[in-house]
Amino acid sequence: MKKLTVYILSLIVIGFAGCKTKTTINQDEAAEVITDYLKANPEYKTTRFKFGEIKFNSTNDMFELGKYKTLASKGLVDLNLKEAKKKFLSKDSSFVYQITLTDKASPLVLKQDADRATVKVIEYVLSDEKPVDFEQVNSSTAKVTVSLKMTGTDFEPFDKDASKNSNFITKTYKLKLSKDEGWKVQR
Known part of the structure; x- marks a missing residue:
């Protein structure tokens, strides 16, 4: 009877040990968790974009008009x-354009007012080149540092702060192990 009890208890202990969730994470799994997070919560930079009725003077605003013509x-x-x-014998003419956003711009428009919109510029x-750097803090948390490369959108010329010192940013995310969902980015 004692042997049967010990045998049953050892099976129960082995069963619970086998059901234990995986508490370690490797570089590939960390990259996959970050990729899934970025698909659901993309990182981007925005700017305010003016549209509607806009007046352009030929000498002063032709560069700005060129950006709108590209769009x-x-x-x-x-x-x-x-x-x-058109002013006679003058280089200073003025043009008034009615500028409207199309449906094709909707994925890049985050918020729209009467004559301005918040648009994604970057x-x-x-990044595929730089590996994911992670550090497992304890059995249920990890810190992951990744390199995110910039990809400009069609609205990038309208970025007021266009001085870029690099073409990537480095960002650190904290991962937490959930019994139900596995490793997830903690906000």
Whole structure:
């Protein structure tokens, strides 16, 4: 009877040990967790984009008008010339355009007001070249440092703070082990 009891207890202990969740994480698993997190919660930089009725002066604002024309050629905005005042023998003419956003721009528009929109100018994606650096703090938490490379959107020329010192950023995420969901990024 004692042998049977010891045998049953040892099976129960082995069964519980086998059901224990995996508490270690490696570099590939950490990269996969971060990739899944970035798909659900993308990292990006935004700026305010002006549209609607805008007046351009030929000498002062032609560069700005060129940026809008580039967007129009890509199908992100519609440009309609409302008024053109050509001054006789002058380089200083003025043009009034009605600028409207198209459906093609909607994935890049985060918030829209009457004449301004918040648009994505840079999106950050996980870099393939630089490996994921992680440190397991304890059995249920880990710190993961990744390199995110910048990819510019079509609205990037409108970024007011366009001075880039690098083409990537380094970001650290804290991972927590959940019994139900496994390793997840902790906010």
